Amino acid sequence: MPKFIRSLSFAYSGIVLAVRSQRHMKIHAAAAAIVCLIGAMLPLTRLEWAVLLLTITVVFSLEMVNTAIEYTVDLTSPDIHPLAKAAKDVAAGAVLVAACMAVIIGLLILGPPLWHFIVD
Secondary structure (H helix, E strand, C coil): CHHHHHHHHHHHHHHHHHHHHCHHHHHHHHHHHHHHHHHHHCCCCHHHHHHHHHHHHHHHHHHHHHHHHHHHHHHHCCCCCHHHHHHHHHHHHHHHHHHHHHHHHHHHHHHHHHHHHHHC
16 A cells, blocks of 8 residues: 555656646646636536536646656757657647647536526
8 A cells, every 4th residue: 555655646746746837737727727616606417517527637637648748758859859849749739639629618518507697
């Protein structure tokens, strides 16, 4: 069990590092907090909450993988190299795809009940 606790400590350190060092991670965290606050004001189903939380988790996870890839590429290829740039660009693109889909999912789930909340 101590090895498991130690590995959780390392994972927690990685999350903290990503949030503290990555500007986009802070933006994602702020957006997630806003979505959760809005969701708390609306009559969402368990399934809608599950989809929102899963979407948030995917974006956070991809942002952390992107950070890990950037750190690894910087370590292994300190000079500018086309393959290093390609690796970083593809990883960043994965985050962008997830973030754009998160916005669409958020609008699909929160849009209609938020509209009724505002209009009624």
